[in-house]
Amino acid sequence: MNPQLQLMLQQAIQAFQNGNLESADLSLRRVLQVDSKNLPALHILGLIKVSQSNYKEAADYLTRAARIHPNDASIQYNLAKALSDSGNDRDALMHHKKAVTLAPNNPEAWLSYGKTASNLGRHEDALVWYGNALRLEPDYAEAALNSGATLKELKRYEEAITFAERALAINPNLAEAWSNIGGALHELKRYDEAIAHYDKALGLRPDYHEAWANKAATLHKLKRYDEAIAHYDKALGLRPDYHKVWANKGVTLHELKRYDEAIAHYDKALGLRPDYHEAWLNKGLALNLLKKHSESAKCFQKALEFNVGDSYLLGQAHHQMMLGCDWTDYDKKINEIFHLVNQGRKGAEPFGFQGIASSEELLKKCAEIYSSDNFPMLGNLSKLSKYEHHKIRIGYLCGEFRNQATSILMTRVWELHDQSKFEIFAFDNGWDDGSDYRQRIACAFSNIFDVAGLTDLDVAKLIHHNEIDILVNLNGFFGLARQGVFSYKPAPIQVNYLGFPGTMGIKYMDYIIADKVVVPEDSKIHYVEKLAYLPNSYQANDDKRKISDRKFSRAELGLPEDSFVFACFNNNYKITPTIFDSWMRILSLVQGSVLWLLADNPAAKDNLIKEALARGIDSCRLVFAERLPISEHLARHDLADLFLDTLPYNAHTTCSDALWAGLPVLTLKGQTFPGRVSASLLSAVGLSELVTYTQDDYEVLAIELAKNPKKLANIKLKLINNRLIAPLFDAPLFTNNLESAYIKMYERYQAGLEPQDISIT
16 A cells, blocks of 8 residues: 555544544545555445444445455444344344354354344344353343343243343343333233333433333223323324334224224324334224224235234234125135134134134134134133132123123023022123113122223132132123133133134133034034033023014115015125125015115125126115114014025024014024024024025025915914014023023032033923
């Protein structure tokens, strides 16, 4: 090197060491103009660009340096860090490997190698490399800190806490370590301890936006939603571009039923990070509750596009499409969902899956996947609890103690429970809607506990404190469910009933209440719970239901005066292309007939009209019913002639509605619990002749009944005569049978016997 160039380089190095980066940068560029392969100039320029956070340019200079001297450990290390900081972790990884190969005793190189691996999701590798750093330097607080953070990513929370505590033993003022322990405690559901650790972190660093955000998430879990929002706002004040916080605050607003505000926050998150799949997912959930199913489906599809791992998104998107009767690529989508579930992957959530699945084996797999993923067993609060009460204590946990289908079916049972043998408790995860049903429920229960604002563990402790013998899950995976409460086994006997017609797929649920129509003997293998068989039908009913005296005219409801009226008031998601094909063939062969359907949302109405037209049926032959108060809804059944059921998910409460109102129901018996319910109800009301077993038979009988008024009139007369004497609506008989099942469950447990199938005759 010529002397002048050597002097220029020395001056540049001196300027760099003195912090005069601008002068050093200028001099080094001049050196490179003369000698483009000057190694010190390239290396130092790379370091200058790193210090200026210009990582891409730094990587360019350091790459040139590495080509000249590939075996310089320092250059390889600095290049790897620059590449990682520029977002190019994949290329960084090989240079980190080279750096630690050349200088295996450099703990900082191992630490940086671990960080890059962690960024790429290679957490097991990262853990090894952090361990190498700690072996070289046992008091390396950052390596211990990062080990703990990586263990948290691997869901090894207790170990994560151990390493964070090791970091704090080295440096007790590491706010990140306090916050990381808080995060691990949060995942262990030790929420109060988590908050104490976040507070310690914030005491050390009041501007630590991540600790504010993490504390907010824990406050959310404690259902302290207003406090959570205040903490999210604090985090956003410190870092307004924190997309996760915008989205998480949206989730809290969602819980407060402020759905439009929640959506605005999800949109803010997506404006900052358009590929943030969790914000798309949560926006989809909010739009579902606003009955904007087409928009919701698109959000789930966007989330699926950006999510790289297993998820329930495909099933969630498809269920939203079903709610809107959008059958685009129906067969392709359901076959893909079936394939995922069959592989043991997260193809769909169990509730939506029931609307498309005809396989009990797949329904069980889906439930097992979902329960294992979301509601694993977390304890056994009731272990060895054999309470000695004068009365058996039955707890009903439900989110729908109001004017809703579950309570419409169950209220009479609660009123009829034998108070000399049973004490019943309501654990209410919903709200008091002020309805007549709520008033009846309040009178039926001696104790109603509002648990909507409590954590799962606190609800479980409340149940255990009240020494509940049998805890009945009336939601399952439906509605305002609290399956997490059951995961703590707060009662010695736990029962799955009514809300979700299928197995929960988890062993801490002891029994499922059924009958031998909905779950034949040879189907028991598809249920994790033991079967508690009731005679007649498994479904409770209210024999005091009011039918309004209001007399509707066909004209005011949009029905033609002289037409045969087929009806189906099932939820729109139960209508599949296959069953709709049957309906359209029936309409085409019954001249002038119409099909009366529930208008649950505008998209469903528009899509059903479009599908009818595609099958050659005029849109005027579809009539849509708006929602009415239940007593008036029952009264308008009188204007229909025959209820046409759906498959693979039958009418359940809607079938009972129709039969109670005197409207015959024609069903096609399926291969699953939800597909056999109408057959169970029809058998229990003495109308087994309305149960068909093939699609052809279903269509033939519908057409025959429409064209044979006398035969249909005889069936209607039989229904009217049976309604008050057949078992289906005999609420005292049903309650007695249900209580007999409870007693058998209780006696087995008191005798120290494991749950076993029970049959009440």
